Amino acid sequence: MAISGLDKVVYAVDDTDMGVRFWTDFGLAPAKGILTTVEGAEVEIRPDSDGSLPKGLAEGNTAREFIWGAESQADIDAIRAELETDCNVTVDNDGTIHTLDALGYGIGFRVTRREEIAVEATSFNAPGNAGRINERGKIYEKATPHRMSHIVLLAPDIEKLKDFYVDRLGFKVTDMYPGRGYFLRAPGSYEHHNLFLLKGGDNIGFHHIAFELRDIHEVFGGGLHMTDKGWETHLGPGRHPLSSCYFWYFKNPCGGAAEYDSDSDYITDGWEPAEWESSPESFAEWAYAEGAARYSGIQTGKT
């Protein structure tokens, strides 16, 4: 059951044009209502009148289904056999299987359509260590998200949902706020987390989705472009202690937030999961509350 990561997220929204505009500005490549990352992971936007989708667990516009990619058809068959013991599993024309997880989030599985594409590592200079010679540092006009890296789901019964992904689908815990939050990676993934489950009181619903970029410069360049286009910061820029990422979250008209990430921890079976206290310090080393704008004079705002 080597699930390798997120392949697709399907949103249902009241204004599909606005949704497409958001994701296009965010940097995904649009084609007929489906927007893709460099590696080919997809965001699909459907009208909320579409009755064929699983029901949304958050009010209003939200993500309705999360499609996980696995390496082979044998993996999909194994997942199907496992889930059919107690879930209602359907198979669509293209072979994607669909069901609901332990709290009713729509999930699906298909042979991955993503292609892993290496980026050229960005070189940095420091005193005593020149990595970038006769070349100015990269300044990005906008972001081009490389990978769909993780989703965050609110889980009132968090143990039940964690057990579902760990025991039934082979996800692994990389870090945790015991009883309150679990960072899970898919069994065939090396990312710090593809799925973060969070207990936020009795709240349930999709919280946000994150995309990995090439470097810190792209996080800023992407965020500045989104701000130029009039999209509002949810929080950021900033830096997470868990996963080590630089981040910037935007409010997403399709529901929840959309996050840019860079410099995520890379995890193998040699990783030691740690227990963390759920606190402001463990959430962010620092974070700007109101986003940053392209320079046109010194910017002031809340941290």
Added chain:
Amino acid sequence: MAFIGIDAVIYGVTDIKKGAQAFVDFGLKKVKNGAKEAVLETQDGSCVIIRPRGDKSLPKAIEPGSTVREVIWGVSAKSDLARISKELSKDRVVTEDKDGTLHSVDNNGLGIGFRQSQRRKLQTRSATPINAPEAVVRIDDRATYYDKANPLTLGHAVFTVPSYQDTQDFYVDRLGFEVTDYYKGRGVFLRCKTPGGHHNLFFLEDAEGKTQINHVAFGVANTHELFAGGIHFTSKGWKTAVGPGRHIVSSCYFWYFKNPCGGNIEYFVDEDYCTESWKPKHWNPAPEMFAEWALGDGLNKFAGQPPTRTKQDMKG
């Protein structure tokens, strides 16, 4: 002439104790702490020297109040000092003190000195491991988090001057500096060695013809240290002048703070590195060229409500 870099910046100040505390909080190491002189150094030994404003041994001040009184350049050999002495003696007074340091003034009247560099070679450093998709260098290892900065080196000094062209002529023609970039009609970025960092000096023409210290800048190892250094310095009560942010010219991430010794002090990282193949560019000096982005109030350690927590959650 074989320049190494700025070996020391000497300030003349009204309050040595306060000045030294600022640099300690900034991350320099106090190596001398007297009533008449405090010395604080970076990891490579390039240093800040703080003396009382009234110290008669200091060169004349370029402006009233606490300010930079002298910039001491490190060179590689005694023969370099002899050449500099010969060149500058053509039209100005050059003195040599008992430890062999030469003293003179530049075209703006700023005290400049030259000595065999006392910098230590930085231990061979490896690049900070930074992960990117499918380009992974940090495996099963969390990234570094700094409690505070510990600057590696004193990188550059910036002054406003009556004429950037006259100043460029002095440093280029008389001392052999090279132009890295221009702010068209407004300023010039100069480096003292090639290959080397983007600039050791930047001169910006002042509309009123004043010569003033603008800032002195210190290089850190990575963006992680830059942000953490600034957060720590802020927590000690020092005020941001501008930053964090990112410069377009030189590509640096930056964070400037107000310095009780005069002007500002800056953390920077990821400065362009230039060999003889570097092509200077004439940048439009429009205000928007100052930065890609720049915050004005700095940053603090995060103490807000994480967006992934409810209020109810934070209480529990």
